[in-house]
Amino acid sequence: MTDTTTAVHAEAVTTKGAVRGFWRGDPGAAEASAAFLGIPFAKAPVGALRFAAPEPVDPWEGVRDALEYGATAQRGDPGVTLIPEPSVPGESTLNVNVFTPAPGDADAALPVLVWIHGGGYFAGSPASPWYDGRAFNRDRVVTVSVGYRLGFVGFGHVEGAPENRGVRDWIAALEWVQENIRAFGGDPGRVTIAGQSAGGGAVLTLLGMPKAQHLFHGVWALSGATADVTPERARTLSAKIANSLGIPPTRAAFEAVDEDRLIEAQKAASDVRDMSALVEEGLGLGPAIDGDLIVRPTSDSLRAGVGADKPLVLGATDDEFSMALAGQEKKLRWIPLGLLLGKLGLAGPRRRRYLAANRDAVARGHAAVLGRLITDRMFKTAVVRTAEARGDAPTWVYRYAYAGSPFGSAVHCIDVPFWFDCLDSEVGIPALVGPNPPRALAEATHGAAVAFIRDGAAEWPAWSERPGAGRVFGGAASRPDVDPDAYAGVRPLL
Structure with missing residues (x-):
């Protein structure tokens, strides 16, 4: 200051x-x-x-x-x-x-x-x-x-x-x-x-x-x-x-x-x-x-049309709460995955569909799957339900996939310094986003926020017009910037 x-x-x-x-x-x-x-x-x-x-x-x-x-x-x-x-x-x-x-x-x-x-x-x-x-x-x-x-x-x-x-x-x-x-x-x-x-x-x-x-x-x-x-x-x-x-x-x-x-x-x-x-x-x-x-x-108020005249952008990071399981990877790997997921209410055919839809987390081990499930239950399913509750009201959805944090995944809060374009802050940046956060991602994220605040509309297709569509910030280069089914990974939970 x-x-x-x-x-x-x-x-x-x-x-x-x-x-x-x-x-x-x-x-x-x-x-x-x-x-x-x-x-x-x-x-x-x-x-x-x-x-x-x-x-x-x-x-x-x-x-x-x-x-x-x-x-x-x-x-x-x-x-x-x-x-x-x-x-x-x-x-x-x-x-x-x-x-x-x-x-x-x-x-x-x-x-x-x-x-x-x-x-x-x-x-x-x-x-x-x-x-x-x-x-x-x-x-x-x-x-x-x-x-x-x-x-x-x-x-x-x-x-x-x-x-x-x-x-x-x-x-x-x-x-x-x-x-x-x-x-x-x-x-x-x-x-x-x-x-x-x-x-x-x-x-x-x-x-x-x-x-x-x-x-x-x-x-x-x-x-x-x-x-x-x-x-x-x-x-x-x-x-x-x-x-x-x-x-x-x-x-x-x-x-x-x-x-x-x-x-x-x-x-x-x-x-x-x-x-x-x-x-x-x-x-x-x-x-x-x-x-x-x-x-x-x-959600009931939104479904009833309250706020329908207001444009809305909402989204979540891919692995909000994975960091809560940091350090438990070796311990959890010896516990059957079915047992771990069952304690969080996921079993049977629905569990199989969920694991198939989240192969990237499965490849990183049991702790990553548990962190993903907690994330999805607490945050990402809410994104889909909110977007669906809004119906035709102008709504844009995104996912934050940048995994450059020391936790190795897109954890809770990781999008905030990009959104505010404050990567040059003297406090706290490397601990959350790693030592070399991409400036281009800050420009894209912050630029999207500015455009919405200025114009009242986001720069990618609206969920309200193309249900399922969402922008992916910080994903792999091989992934499209706009995913036609950005929240496919949570479909088995809905």
Whole structure:
């Protein structure tokens, strides 16, 4: 990040007051970009506001510094992602970071990207250097990254408190964008929401919410993991956490528990050591069906036509969770493959069809097959079901096949630095994408994102017009760029 003590400052005026950011590069230069960090879009969610819906921030006088990342809801390092996502201490966690090539130019009317970070709905940070919008700014796209409440505070059921507080934070941030993005050179009528993993699930959840439709105009979901937690499951988890704390499951009781104790209780109650349970039941903390914001499972809303006017791009990596089995290859090779797959609910003729459709994973051994199956059950089948639920609504599908990671496969998160075109980042790149990631792949991936954000359409055939068709990013040179049946490998599971 630029040394803000010597950088040239930039200013913009929001509805709550003026903010001071800083330029990276000379103002007016072709690739110059201004950053405004930690701008609050709601009051700090502490005290009586801890389990409340987000409340508008109070106006301020003078010019407020936006020179450093604001506080994050993530505390410490949960160690759940290969993306560098630092925790920033503090209480005012409901803030946005804005990156723009045209600060203060209300007439620029540039397309806008709003990024919602992942992390399983309990971790992650908008302050990642990978989420810096510099490359998108270079391509004339204003970029916003969003902070929101995580874990039980953001998504747990609390008697006497509004449900889906984290979802309400997303909505409040998008409302802030609608009201303020012109001051940063953006067009509130051209907003694309995007995210990866839980962030991908977040944008799909918003796409299926009738009350959010006016806040965005396109969606890109990378490895989207929706939760759609049932009311019964939400209440059960709440009771489990309350019981471990020795309190009733009420708002007043939870408000009296300090942050560290609540996080530890949340971890203990939601720790899923049985991978088969995670595959079958999904995440226990996340957007929940509440009868208000989320009235039914996201796929049902999409099938009913909610969000049908919004263009959607979605996809997954080939082997999202193979890395979870890293180091177990020698152990697993001695266990019959049929037994291993049976524990994950795959047996009989369906198992034979699945293995035939995934010969590349079979050739790499039992651990690779298990990782592929977990990936397919949790992510890739959801891509197909979502695309099919959308019917004729404009939908484009892709697969990410680049296997240059140290894990030897296209693992979870590997597409993110290519999507943001941040391969030159000083943090974390080799550990995820290997020592020599292909620049051409970053240009293709990022270029596809820019084209969609700018034009509202992807550059390859739409699934909605040619069912099954999808673009393959980073595949072998012998493979076509567009595969007429990109998700053939998951057909036996559907």
